[in-house]
Amino acid sequence: MSAVIEAELVDPRSTSKGIWGDTLGNVLRQRNAIVGLVILIFLLLTAVFADQIAAYPPNQVLLGSVAGVKKSSPPCIHVLGCPDDRPQLLMGTDSNVRDVFSRVVHGARVSLFIGFATVGFAIVIGTLIGLVAGFAGGWTDNILMRLMDVVLVFPALLLAIAIVTALGQSLLNAQLSIAIVAIPIYARIMRASVLSVKESDFVTASRALGESPAGILFRRVFPNAVTPLIVAGTLGIGGAVLDVAALSFLGYGAQPPTAEWGSMIGLDSGKLFTAPHLVFFPGLALVLTVFGFNLLGDGLRDALDPRLNR
Numbered sequence: 001m002s003a004v005i006e007a008e009l010v011d012p013r014s015t016s017k018g019i020w021g022d023t024l025g026n027v028l029r030q031r032n033a034i035v036g037l038v039i040l041i042f043l044l045l046t047a048v049f050a051d052q053i054a055a056y057p058p059n060q061v062l063l064g065s066v067a068g069v070k071k072s073s074p075p076c077i078h079v080l081g082c083p084d085d086r087p088q089l090l091m092g093t094d095s096n097v098r099d100v101f102s103r104v105v106h107g108a109r110v111s112l113f114i115g116f117a118t119v120g121f122a123i124v125i126g127t128l129i130g131l132v133a134g135f136a137g138g139w140t141d142n143i144l145m146r147l148m149d150v151v152l153v154f155p156a157l158l159l160a161i162a163i164v165t166a167l168g169q170s171l172l173n174a175q176l177s178i179a180i181v182a183i184p185i186y187a188r189i190m191r192a193s194v195l196s197v198k199e200s201d202f203v204t205a206s207r208a209l210g211e212s213p214a215g216i217l218f219r220r221v222f223p224n225a226v227t228p229l230i231v232a233g234t235l236g237i238g239g240a241v242l243d244v245a246a247l248s249f250l251g252y253g254a255q256p257p258t259a260e261w262g263s264m265i266g267l268d269s270g271k272l273f274t275a276p277h278l279v280f281f282p283g284l285a286l287v288l289t290v291f292g293f294n295l296l297g298d299g300l301r302d303a304l305d306p307r308l309n310r
Helices: 001-007 012-028 029-050 100-136 138-153 156-167 171-197 199-209 211-225 227-249 261-267 277-303
Strands: none
Touching: 012 029, 012 277, 029 100, 029 138, 029 277, 100 138, 100 171, 100 211, 100 227, 100 277, 138 171, 156 171, 156 227, 171 211, 171 227, 199 211, 211 227, 227 261, 227 277, 261 277
C-alpha cells in the first residue's frame, strides 16, 4: 500500500523542466506575449545602458554648456530639417534647460526598479499570508482574510496617499504605500490557489506518508499554486509603475530633480499646449512600459491556462 501511495506522489522538481519548457513554448506562440517581451527587453536594455545612451547626465543644466540651447525648446533633429545652428536635442529641453531625452532614458531605470521592487515586496508578503491562510484554514484564515478585507475597503490611490502623507513624501514611501495596498490582492490569489491545490490526491498521499505540514506546504502545495501569482505579478508591475507615477505627478512620490516619468509630467503639466513635448515623451514611455507588461501578462495567462492549450 505504501508503494502505491509513493507512486502517486509527484515531486514538482522532477517535472519542472518539462512544465516550464512547455510553458515557454506556449508563451512564444502568443503574439501578444512576444510583442510585450520585445518592448520590455528594449526598456530593460535602455535602463541598463542609460549612462551610455543618454547624451547628458539627467540633472545637468545645459544653459552655458551647450551653445544656443533655450528653456523648453522643442526637439531638434538635424536630419529631419532642424537648422544646423541649433543644438541637436532629440526630445528638446525642459523648463530647467535639461535634456528631456537623457531624463526619459534614465527614467526607465527608475521606473523599472519601482515596478519590480514594489511588486516583489507585495508578492512576498502576500504569498506568505495567502499560504498560511489557505493551508491552515479555520480561525487563522478568518483573521488574516478579514485584515486583508479591511485594506481592500479603501480606494487604493486614496489609501496610498494617506500612507505617504503619514510617512513623508518620497519615492521610497510611495513604493511602500503601493506595495501595502497591493498585498491583499496577492494574498487572496494565493489563498484561492492553495485551497484548490491542498485537496489534490498527491497532497493527501503526502499526509498519509507522514510528511510534515511545512514539507507539504512548501514542497507540494506552493509549487503547484504559484502559477496564478506569476500572471498577477507580471500584470501588477505595470500597474505599480503607473500608480507610483500618479503619486509622483501629484507630488507625493519622486521629488525634483529625480528623473521619474510621473514627476516629469507633473513638473511641466502646465505647458501641455505651449511645450507639449515635455509631457508627451515621458507619457509615451510610461504608456509603453505599462503596455508591455500588460501584453506579457496576458500572454502568460493564456499560455498557462490549460483550457486554451489542450
